[in-house]
Amino acid sequence: MGKVHLRVYRGNSEGGQLRDYEVEAEEGMVVLDVIHKIQATQSSDLACRWNCKAGKCGSCSAEINGKPRLMCMTRMNEFKEGEVITVMPMKTFPLMKDLATDVSWNYEVNKKIPPFTPVEGAVWQWEQEDADRVQEFRKCIECFLCQDTCHVLRDHDKMTKFAGPRFFVRTASLEMHPLDALDRTELLKQEHGIGLCNITKCCTEVCPESIHITDNAIIPLKERVVDKYYDPLRILWNKILGK
Amino acid sequence: MSDSYQSFEYDVLVIGAGGAGLRAAIEASAAGCKTGLVCKSLLGKAHTVMAEGGIAAALATVDSRDSWQQHFVDSMIGGNLGNHWRMAQIHAQQAPDRVRELEKWGAVFDRTTDGKGNINVRHFGGHTYKRLAHVGDRTGLELIRTLQDKGVHSGIDVHMECTIYALLKDGDRIAGAYGYFRETGRPVLFKAKSVVVSTGGIGKLFFINSNSWECAGDGFALSYLAGAELCDMEYIQFHPTGMVWPPSVRGILITEGVRGEGGVLKNTKGERFMFKYIPPKYQGKYAETEAEADIWFKKVVIDGVKEDTVTERKPPELMSRDVVARALWNEIKEGRGTEHGGVFLDIATRRSAEDIKKKLPSMYHQFKQLADVDITKVPMETGPTCHYMMGGVKVDPETQMSNVPGLFAAGECAAGMHGSNRLGGNSLSDLVVFGKLAGEHAAIYAKKLKDFPKVDDAQLKGLNKEMNQPFENQNGEVSYKILANLQHIMEKGAGMFREEPTMEQCLKDLEGLKERVKKVTAEGNRMFNPGWHVALDLRNMLAVGEAIVRAAKERKESRGGHTRTDFTGYSKEFAKKRVVVRKKGAGMEVIREDLPQIPKELEEELVNAHMLKPEILKQLRGEA
The missing domain is CATH 1.10.1060.10 (Alpha-helical ferredoxin)
Incomplete structure (x- = not known):
């Protein structure tokens, strides 16, 4: 699949900003896989919730390109090649850190x-x-x-x-x-x-x-x-x- | 980081809020104990939600021939007689009441269509009769949501996103637990008179697994480090049907319900290969030809004919998981697998698209969304995935207490119920049956104590220093890298097929990892920091990994979820033994213990069991 470009919110209740990540993607990846790859190879302290990675537990909610979605059920091949994918925490709830909110x-x-x-x-x-x-x-x-x-x-x-x-x-x-x-x-x-x-x-x-x-x-x-x-x-x- | 910590006091502290933990907490609270419940995730997200097919209980709503005795026999034969007979008996006897209780607490099970509207039950591997109460293919979610809603109205204090790092003791007995809140990283002390561990499984130790990040073996390691004995750790269930493609979904479970609803397994030559793999213990119980299996399927699954009126036998795809997983592995090994290393699981040519969407909705969506595969049109690709740990904390069957006074265990992290192989559906019932018992007896134990056991403040300071070490370590590795290495080491050394030299190497590799873990580095600070969380989990995972390999080395035979290429059959000597692992000084001690003898009246149930040939018992006991 080649490189993908993610823009992920990094911050806490005091403030933060979007940070750019370039990641080598593999076939079939979902947004959550890319977030995991960022944790494993670039920012191990990037906070996000997840459990089942199969759309059954409802933990990995976020706003992907402005739409509220589960990261584990959003496939990377939905996006156009070269498209920058923005991942933000849910806006309605107070931010804890990065993609984790206080629900x-x-x-x-x-x-x-x-x-x-x-x-x-x-x-x-x-x-x-x-x-x-x-x-x-x-x-x-x-x-x-x-x-x-x-x-x-x-x-x-x-x-x-x-x-x-x-x-x-x-x-x-x-x-x-x-x-x-x-x-x-x-x-x-x-x-x-x-x-x-x-x-x-x-x-x-x-x-x-x-x-x-x-x-x-x-x-x-x-x-x-x-x-x-x-x-x-x-x-x-x-x-x-x-x- | 300062040593200041938040502090709570509970009569009963339950660690883990899946089915077993929630059920234990409800029971302890109902007994009048001040009860705390700790979960690593948000409440309601535990791995129990992933359970799909159903909860096994001899309700006999569909097949009146079913009984607790038959459920007991099926569980014992499924477990290849490695089970603690008393746990299998208690489980079979109490499961129906626990299921009916869930219904009274608001669970909405699928109903029978015979005009009576009872709880409907379905077929599953290794169960003689239709026995699994279910809600489509999301039974685990129903169970956890029911218990969650019951629990929040039971006066239980829930501490979400909190990880326990150590169990505390006052002399020999339990005194509480120490850990940290994931959000803030702040340490927390729970003083408790009794503690129930119900932390689930160990899937994350293996590269291909069906488990969430939470299943890192916490309860096994915490209990072991606190002096509790573990047993049966060599018995790991590799579920036959995990997804294999695309790579990012590898290991995610495909419910056994697909086969229960008529799905068949085929290799790339188009052969329905399971007929070749019927082991002696199941001979005579399963169809021997495709034609026979298809008649059974048409009558029982499609037309809903009562099974007791059908002379044909059920398809071999419905044998127990260990048998099916080994068959898949063999087909793939012998070159009849797909390019992605799987075989085909076909429901598309067996059921109408409408039926598939109705009976298996989450499977339909899972494949559609994650793999671009429409299972109503084409077959799924599937292969074995690490799914369940049969072993765990050795407990007293009546009370669920370990050898550490005041420390109880229930659910996947307790041992004994399933022997060497768990039947599908017996996990959800295990959670509620033994969760209840653990909560009940933890409450009885707590009530007998007048004062809270003492906690040693110096020990807490030491633990906090340990927890903070990854931030002090300079230039070490990131935890994720070590985790990935661990998963590959375990896959190679203690996966589906085992032998002495690779296990020996695996132990050496684990020793190497221990040194690396001492230097593991975390970046940033203690606030919601997954890299740091994994760094701390590694200690537990290494202890559990070592216990698995040492136990597997000790058992020189093949049985259920423990298959050795250098000791292929059942052994007479090991048939009577369970392998126990415990801490001794800085090392790990492995001992063989006698399995409790099955009493005469239950032995008779086994001998007289429906369609069970007497020589099968002999075979499983290594006497044939």
Whole structure:
């Protein structure tokens, strides 16, 4: 394949700059391979996360030529010969060092979602059709690329008011589980601010697992919130019942 | 670097947050212990996510003939009787409850299509009946996410991106652990009454492997250095189907599920070669002709006919991994492999494109994205890859405690369950069965201690100096270079086929590496510095590498994941032994110990097992 030219962000919370690297590439390499080669031969202290190198763990998220992607699933032969490839850390999260960002906020949000709670006397027999719907959401590998690209978080920093697409997917997996007993619509409406999402579908576009985040998770959850809080017939009915 | 460190106190400290560690932490916390969980990566990224095919448990939802007894027998025969019988028994008995428990914690397994909607199970190598509960081909992710979400609501303190460098002792008993946070490089002390190591495997010691960077043998080395005995370290599983092309993906796993769903192995002459390689222990259990295998495939896999009504036997592609891996290697060695050093694994001509995408979605994407190969149209290229360590910390089967009081081990870094070869699907079940036991007994042990064991401050200063040494070393080599050398040395000396002279050379080469590691240099500072992290991991990897080679030299026979070209058959003497490695002074001591005798009632299960010929037991015991 010959030499490739990468421009990689080097720095920490105090600042940094893009640094140029020339690397001898081999056939079939992905961006993560080139980063590893830089570590092995040029900058052993270049920080990046990775684990499985097969698109299953969601660790090596970065912005490659401006697009949020997994480095392990981005093949070098996608790029034109001689093209400079820029690799930046995810912008939405605070920088730790180089390509590693502090994603701990996501773990805090997850803690606030009440866990799966089976209905009393649940019978653990249910059809694959019902499982399919939930399994789509459970494919999520927590790469947080959807969080990175979501403008509510990326441009408006609404971390305290908005949970982000990843956690709507998580909530959907619980809410649509046929044997779950809880109702999480209040959390969605209030603390997790699902109303702030204006369904631009950017999250769906970057999802490496091709989860239909907007169509299958966010919109149905928004509908549940609307049904519960804004349905005029329901409001009237509740008034009649004195609720 | 100053000697200041952060400090935490836990009744139970769990090191490693894959399936076993998470399950142990949940159990310890439920028992009322203050529990800390340390993971080298972010939570939920552990190597467990890579498990694809399923979790083995005799749920008998599809084939009512299945039972824990049959699962026990399959695991023992798969392990060539090198297993600790009691661990194999506990595992087979408790796995179904652990799977049902996962479902109650929110795991969504694929369902049966018989109108009952139970947990569906699939075929896998070496299992007599359909036995693997699964979620497409991403069962490991389902398991880890379920445990992660259960865990975060269980009051466990999780310390992410933290590496343990040493276990601490107060006299003979465990006192805690010392390490560093990867982000800041800052040292951290965990005082603990009991410690569970659940750090996974050793794949990174080999050049071609299916493991992540995390699988550097931490738990084995930390425990060994703290005085724990390791056993069965010669038994390493080379998975038959790793990717071979392009070079950058070499070793990445292709799930056994491909064969479970009907995939067949062919050489470059187009021969379906596995029929030639049926060993005596599996004769009579597997189809002997392509025609027979194809009828079975059509009836059982495509039409979903109940297997107990089918007279044909299943295809030999579904034999245990050690057998299939050696067959592949032989085909490649004898010149019937591809130009990239693999053979073909074909699912494209066996299933419809739609079925492949539905049943094996992540394989479809993996090949499409990483190799430009559409597996619904053309065969995959595949070859053996270092996948799993059967050996590990020697533990008491009932409690999972090592010979060091207060030190427990579970999952891949504990030994005994799988003998000389693990069956597919028995790893995920191992994690939850023995993870639970380890957590439970670590909690019982911790509760008996009134006070925290003492930690020696001078020892911590010494450890911190050791950790900082790569920055003090001038003009040494970069860690990555030594790591690459180590991987090639291990591949050559302790790979799939072993013999005395190459192992002898391997030990010498490892000694040479030890000297180089003393001078290894890290650039920059302690902040999130992968070169430095690898430099510190090398100590562990060298200790584990040496243990593997010494154990392999000691076992003068071939059994499962230990194949010697100079001792090819089963030996009567070694059939009764397990090889134990322990620290003695500055050196490593190797001893042979008797394998615990199988009790009479379980011996009868083995003798009476479905389709198992009595002479097979004799063969495995070197008596035939």
